[in-house]
Amino acid sequence: MNSSKNPSANQRGPHPKSSKALAKEQVLREELALIEGQSEGLLKALHILTREGRLNQDAKRKLKQVNHLVQLMSAPMLKLHEELGGEKALSVVDHGAGKSYLGFILYDRFQKESHAQDDLALEVYGLEMRAELVERSRQTAQEWGFKGMHFLHIDTQDAKDTALLPAQVDVVTALHACDTASDDAIEFALAKRARLVFIVPCCQAEFASALRQTKALSLSQSPLAELWRHPLHTRELGSQLTNVMRCLYLQSQGYQVSVTELVGWEHSLKNELIVAKLTSQKSRTAARRLKQLMGEFGLSALGPKRFPALDWSESTGSPESDEMEPEHGLQES
């Protein structure tokens, strides 16, 4: 980070206190996964750092998450930029942007990486339904001269149909976008055939609610229902199933998917990062597995609404004949 100057420390020269301070700064740098050249002024403008340059616990957690995500996104994005000829700005659409920490930090990082003089390396679009956050982000972008940042006051479920977003989008993100906004991001990515998708899901209540409604019947029919007998387990299983099915859905629509941890679990419970890369090799196995899982858990009624790109009139086939690849390489078409 471009840290603020401390002239008195310089005057004193090498001193045990200054080396201690340096060591402390290094610890903080590592702890926050700070990005090379990360601008302290921008972090202040985003109210992540206070005017005095301090961080509270929440801001620390958030900065760490966002920095980690930006670092995980950087290599595949730079590779994609190169694959596309290295000149065109990559378009990124962030769903449920909130205060747009992710968009700003990503933009700042890419601007510094860009070797082209007048070329913008990124065009970032933040989608947010809270008007005051959209306005605030617009002001910050203007103050910082970030011409490639755009903010739309929009519900994410309308994003794929608006003419305000480009017809072709390279990267789709959703960091803790509430409830089904992550699903909107996936649907948007499929509609735009986005090359890269980065989703860190938030709570999702829809599947848990459906599991709850059919719980009594399920418990009378299958020992599997023990998995969601207790309310806490219902919520957790609902959330787990949602993410598993999101991965299968992306695979069924031509994406290669990997799932990793964003930061240590001690920093956030909503810590699962789903990364999807477009290969255009649709996996029928993933589609079949998704439908079978929906059936097993009594969730089939939600299928057409939640995963509309699948053909729900098709039979799912017999589970016995269905062999799944051991890892996540579902490349069969």
Ligand SMILES: C[S@@+](CC[C@H](N)C(=O)[O-])C[C@H]1O[C@@H](n2cnc3c(N)ncnc32)[C@H](O)[C@@H]1O
């Ligand atoms: C938990 S915050 C996360 C914000 C930001 N991505 C971050 O990680 O700092 C979720 C944001 O998504 C927005 N949001 C939730 N559902 C949305 C929807 N359907 N359309 C647009 N914005 C939505 C909320 O208003 C909120 O600002």
